[in-house]
Amino acid sequence: MSHIVVPTEGQKIVPGQAIPNNPIIPFIEGDGIGVDITPVMIKVIDAAVAKAYNGAKKISWMEIFAGEKATRIYGDNVWLPDETLEAIQEYKVSIKGPMTTPVGGGIRSLNVAIRQKLDLYQCVRPVQYFTGVPSPLKDPSKVNMVIFRENTEDIYVGIEWMGESDDAKKVIDFLQKEMGVNKIRFPKTSSIGVKPVSREGTERLTRAAIQYAIDNDRSSVTIVHKGNIMKYTEGGFRDWSYALAKNEFGATEIGAGPWCEFKNPNTGKTITVKDSIADAFLQQILLRPAEYDVIATLNLNGDYISDALAAQVGGIGIAPGANISDEYAVFEATHGTAPKYAGQDKVNPGSLILSAEMMLRHLGWTEAADLVIASMEKAIGDKQVTYDFARLMDGAHEISCSAFGDAMIERM
Ligand SMILES: NC(=O)C1=CN([C@@H]2O[C@H](COP(=O)(O)OP(=O)(O)OC[C@H]3O[C@@H](n4cnc5c(N)ncnc54)[C@H](OP(=O)(O)O)[C@@H]3O)[C@@H](O)[C@H]2O)C=CC1
Numbered sequence: 001m002s003h004i005v006v007p008t009e010g011q012k013i014v015p016g017q018a019i020p021n022n023p024i025i026p027f028i029e030g031d032g033i034g035v036d037i038t039p040v041m042i043k044v045i046d047a048a049v050a051k052a053y054n055g056a057k058k059i060s061w062m063e064i065f066a067g068e069k070a071t072r073i074y075g076d077n078v079w080l081p082d083e084t085l086e087a088i089q090e091y092k093v094s095i096k097g098p099m100t101t102p103v104g105g106g107i108r109s110l111n112v113a114i115r116q117k118l119d120l121y122q123c124v125r126p127v128q129y130f131t132g133v134p135s136p137l138k139d140p141s142k143v144n145m146v147i148f149r150e151n152t153e154d155i156y157v158g159i160e161w162m163g164e165s166d167d168a169k170k171v172i173d174f175l176q177k178e179m180g181v182n183k184i185r186f187p188k189t190s191s192i193g194v195k196p197v198s199r200e201g202t203e204r205l206t207r208a209a210i211q212y213a214i215d216n217d218r219s220s221v222t223i224v225h226k227g228n229i230m231k232y233t234e235g236g237f238r239d240w241s242y243a244l245a246k247n248e249f250g251a252t253e254i255g256a257g258p259w260c261e262f263k264n265p266n267t268g269k270t271i272t273v274k275d276s277i278a279d280a281f282l283q284q285i286l287l288r289p290a291e292y293d294v295i296a297t298l299n300l301n302g303d304y305i306s307d308a309l310a311a312q313v314g315g316i317g318i319a320p321g322a323n324i325s326d327e328y329a330v331f332e333a334t335h336g337t338a339p340k341y342a343g344q345d346k347v348n349p350g351s352l353i354l355s356a357e358m359m360l361r362h363l364g365w366t367e368a369a370d371l372v373i374a375s376m377e378k379a380i381g382d383k384q385v386t387y388d389f390a391r392l393m394d395g396a397h398e399i400s401c402s403a404f405g406d407a408m409i410e411r412m
Pocket residue numbers: 033097098099100101102111315316317332333334335336337338339347348349350351388
């Protein structure tokens with residue numbers, strides 16, 4: 001039985017057709033702080049759209065279910081109902097709150113499952129400084145990067161077997177007897193994980209990152225990898241990315257290479273394609289952030305880099321993101337369910353609001369998106385901030401999650 005109530009007003013987004021003035025947008029509330037941030041996001045976005053278009057445009061929100069709320073509605077163990085995935089596919093553009101993933105045993109990540117099942121291969125996470133936001137950097141205004149994180153491959157996808165299980169023993173046996181592997185230090189008790197990284201997966205991600213650099217007049221794309229150690233997976237990602245830059249975008253090597261460059265066909269400006277080994281990269285972004293612009297990286301590196309870079313511009317309370325395929329887009333914040341704050345109307349709704357701001361731009365509703373950015377800048381500039389910023393800002397006025405949404409709306 002369906003538990004999704006389709007709004008009586010509103011239309012579906014149809015690829016190849018103009019975005020309707022009243023699109024139906026599915027949303028997943030999310031676990032933990034989802035109950036706090038999702039309603040605030042909806043209120044702020046509705047206000048921005050109403051203000052920007054004088055009522056001529058409006059989103060019809062349609063709740064769909066996943067995570068703990070789905071188990072309450074659909075029954076035990078129904079974490080990701082089929083009709084939720086079908087709605088994301090049918091309505092094309094949607095937004096989700098965070099969902100809990102237990103550590104060790106228990107269900108595998110529903111967030112990752114949505115990305116895998118719908119092949120949302122780009123995880124796009126812009127990291128940009130807003131004036132007045134507290135930061136550990138001397139000059140955080142130099143941080144302006146967009147992470148393109150591969151979203152469907154790598155050790156992150158969860159192909160692994162628990163140490164001492166029959167399956168782990170079978171895999172270790174195969175590796176030792178058939179593949180000549182003699183480097184597993186403790187074969188009797190090792191858990192084993194598999195890290196698939198493909199040329200196709202790399203190419204489509206790096207293509208999207210380079211195309212983004214072209215479309216948005218960015219100066220460089222940095223391939224971040226650990227290819228010195230994992231030569232065929234992380235190293236493959238680097239080599240396939242450089243090859244794509246040369247073969248598809250006409251990049252040529254600078255000096256002895258491997259860095260290369262090409263002219264942006266739209267602006268004539270040079271775009272440099274370079275690479276950085278992940279450990280060094282994490283210190284470079286702290287010390288010399290101005291040198292990095294668009295980042296293309298694998299799934300696990302991208303996970304770490306997302307939170308690390310977010311910290312440089314105020315933390316994961318203000319870190320938006322989007323999961324994108326050639327057909328669908330699911331917007332979601334970088335952070336998780338922050339369970340200790342759930343239901344307290346305390347946390348920063350900024351990440352989910354900025355994810356919705358990315359969604360407005362994706363729809364071409366730039367006027368409303370601009371209002372979201374401007375009102376957030378004003379609220380922060382007036383030091384009306386949630387606890388996470390208040391504890392790091394002098395003279396800040398700490399307000400609740402919902403009051404921050406209201407402070408934005410008052411400033412639109
Ligand atoms: N895409 C998704 O849905 C994601 C889900 N998760 C899941 O979330 C659960 C909790 O993960 P955890 O590692 O604690 O990471 P979280 O991102 O949920 O929280 C870590 C810390 O980040 C800060 N934080 C997070 N969100 C906000 C916010 N909106 N405003 C202000 N501060 C915020 C808090 O810091 P402080 O304590 O300093 O106040 C919080 O304790 C796990 O089950 C994990 O798997 C994790 C990441 C992404």
